[in-house]
Amino acid sequence: MWNVAVSPACIGSGVCAGSAPGHFAIGADGRSHPPATPVDPDDAILGAAASCPMEAITVTDADTGTHVDPFI
Amino acid sequence: MTLQDDALALPLPPAPSIYHPTPRLAELRANRPVAEVTFPDGSTGWLVTRYADVRQVLIDPRFSRAAAAGSAASDTGIALVATDSILGMDPPEHTRLRRLVAGAFTARRVEELRPKVTALVDTLLTDVAARPRPVDLVEHFSLPLPVRVICELLGVPPEDQHVFHAWSDTIMSDAGGDPAEIRAAMGNLAVYFGKLIADKRATPADDLMTALIAARGNQDRLTEQELVNLCFGLLIAGHETTANQINMFLLTLLHFPEEYARLAGSPELVPQAVEELMRFVQLGEGAGLPRVTTEAVDLSGVTIPAGAVVLTSMAAANRDESVFADADRLDLSREITQHLGFGAGAHHCLGAQLARMELQEALRGLLRHLPDLRIAVPDAELRFKTGMIVRSLQSLPVTW
Ligand code: HEM
Ligand code: HEM
Numbered sequence: 001m002w003n004v005a006v007s008p009a010c011i012g013s014g015v016c017a018g019s020a021p022g023h024f025a026i027g028a029d030g031r032s033h034p035p036a037t038p039v040d041p042d043d044a045i046l047g048a049a050a051s052c053p054m055e056a057i058t059v060t061d062a063d064t065g066t067h068v069d070p071f072i
Numbered sequence: 073m074t075l076q077d078d079a080l081a082l083p084l085p086p087a088p089s090i091y092h093p094t095p096r097l098a099e100l101r102a103n104r105p106v107a108e109v110t111f112p113d114g115s116t117g118w119l120v121t122r123y124a125d126v127r128q129v130l131i132d133p134r135f136s137r138a139a140a141a142g143s144a145a146s147d148t149g150i151a152l153v154a155t156d157s158i159l160g161m162d163p164p165e166h167t168r169l170r171r172l173v174a175g176a177f178t179a180r181r182v183e184e185l186r187p188k189v190t191a192l193v194d195t196l197l198t199d200v201a202a203r204p205r206p207v208d209l210v211e212h213f214s215l216p217l218p219v220r221v222i223c224e225l226l227g228v229p230p231e232d233q234h235v236f237h238a239w240s241d242t243i244m245s246d247a248g249g250d251p252a253e254i255r256a257a258m259g260n261l262a263v264y265f266g267k268l269i270a271d272k273r274a275t276p277a278d279d280l281m282t283a284l285i286a287a288r289g290n291q292d293r294l295t296e297q298e299l300v301n302l303c304f305g306l307l308i309a310g311h312e313t314t315a316n317q318i319n320m321f322l323l324t325l326l327h328f329p330e331e332y333a334r335l336a337g338s339p340e341l342v343p344q345a346v347e348e349l350m351r352f353v354q355l356g357e358g359a360g361l362p363r364v365t366t367e368a369v370d371l372s373g374v375t376i377p378a379g380a381v382v383l384t385s386m387a388a389a390n391r392d393e394s395v396f397a398d399a400d401r402l403d404l405s406r407e408i409t410q411h412l413g414f415g416a417g418a419h420h421c422l423g424a425q426l427a428r429m430e431l432q433e434a435l436r437g438l439l440r441h442l443p444d445l446r447i448a449v450p451d452a453e454l455r456f457k458t459g460m461i462v463r464s465l466q467s468l469p470v471t472w
């Protein structure tokens with residue numbers, strides 16, 4: 001399982017919500033939030049993390065805590 | 073409920089002022105936020121004008137760019153190209169390309185480029201200040217700045233930049249331009265990029281094109297055609313838009329002199345000012361690139377059927393009073409807001425952070441070098457290239 005988190009650096013571009021719709025949604029605060037975490041591994045999550053202009057998305061292994069996102 | 077014969081004819085009548093979108097958009101936003109429209113060729117679609125709805129259309133995957141790319145609404149010069157590009161794809165294909173290039177355009181990477189851009193702004197404006205007045209700011213500042221920045225990023229040699237610009241100018245000019253000429257220019261650009269890619273493959277350099285070539289070599293994450301299209305798209309998407317915003321920012325600031333004076337007195341407002349100007353200045357006359365619904369979708373109480381062409385008006389959304397108090401007023405100290413000037417969703421402008429930084433440095437440079445800048449001609453004499461979504465000034469004569 002993966003833990004998915006969005007940092008306060010998020011500017012609400014919606015790139016993640018558009019590229020990995022089940023895994024990110026823009027909240028009332030205008031920022032992105034993962035609707036559920038931890039989640040089953042899905043490459044779309046890594047695609048969203050790599051595409052985030054603010055490098056605001058972190059993905060870690062729920063068991064080991066090691067980073068699986070592109071920016072370690 | 074809208075009836076076929078009630079459908080609104082596009083294009084909307086032109087705005088009476090270059091500083092505000094046509095008032096028809098405000099009417100639509102209030103009364104028909106999801107309006108059925110007819111295009112000049114007689115086909116029909118929908119125009120969305122409220123902030124929340126526009127944002128939803130841009131983010132929600134049920135509104136597809138890939139489906140629109142093949143549709144009649146895209147059958148014009150420009151949209152044709154966007155068809156083969158990243159802007160014509162849906163996730164997951166879209167994500168495959170976007171994740172390869174996004175790293176070069178993050179806020180962090182863009183900050184690293186800032187000193188170079190500041191220096192370039194200084195060089196260009198020192199040259200402008202030394203010229204006999206009036207000076208055409210388009211030729212000497214607002215166009216060369218983004219062209220040199222994107223060429224530098226991609227790794228296009230400076231000595232090639234002028235030929236290059238002639239081709240891209242042909243391509244970006246008038247939708248009513250000669251299709252044969254446009255195709256020839258596109259052919260030239262594609263050949264040029266093919267050759268440049270071969271050069272970089274032989275002699276790798278520290279630039280984005282080299283990085284993309286490596287990505288292509290690596291498990292074939294990128295086809296050769298996609299590589300050429302990406303470079304091409306970056307170049308085109310990266311300069312006309314930014315040049316235009318520099319021109320329009322300046323025109324707008326000088327049209328609201330109290331705001332200009334405020335900015336000159338408090339240059340620390342520049343980042344906020346750029347966001348407010350992005351909100352206030354519309355990129356073009358019309359709406360953004362079309363989307364097509366993959367299933368029926370309810371929006372503001374209207375059911376848009378599956379397979380429908382949907383246009384979003386970023387200009388209308390950015391003036392939505394329910395999000396931006398006193399939306400028709402330019403207020404450079406407005407709290408930073410999520411305007412839609414860079415779109416939203418999967419296709420949110422890849423170059424947004426770069427463009428922001430260029431716009432900030434351009435404004436700072438103008439305030440620093442030419443604090444008494446004035447437009448040398450009345451608004452009525454300003455000439456825009458016509459027929460394009462991206463409204464673009466042919467020239468901007470300035471004096472001081
Ligand atoms: C102030 C200048 C700019 C403005 C106003 C602007 C605006 C936009 C908008 C509104 C979109 C979304 C279009 C849509 O979804 O229909 C977009 C997409 C895009 N822009 Fe920009 N842009 C600017 C500068 C740049 C720069 C400097 C670059 C590149 C270096 C760039 C590259 C792109 C690319 C590649 C896309 C497509 C992204 C995708 O499909 O994933 N833009 N831009
Ligand atoms: C990756 C490729 C490309 C990207 C990301 C891109 C991006 C954009 C964006 C953001 C807009 C503004 C649309 C809006 O207001 O939302 C636009 C419009 C436009 N682009 Fe591109 N573009 C690409 C390729 C091209 C190419 C290769 C051409 C040349 C044929 C082109 C010609 C135009 C024209 C003429 C417009 C005005 C739209 C119209 O009149 O329908 N674009 N493009």
Ligand code: SF4
Nearest residue numbers: 010011013014016052
């Ligand atoms: S892509 Fe990044 S900045 Fe954009 S909404 Fe998602 S987390 Fe926020």
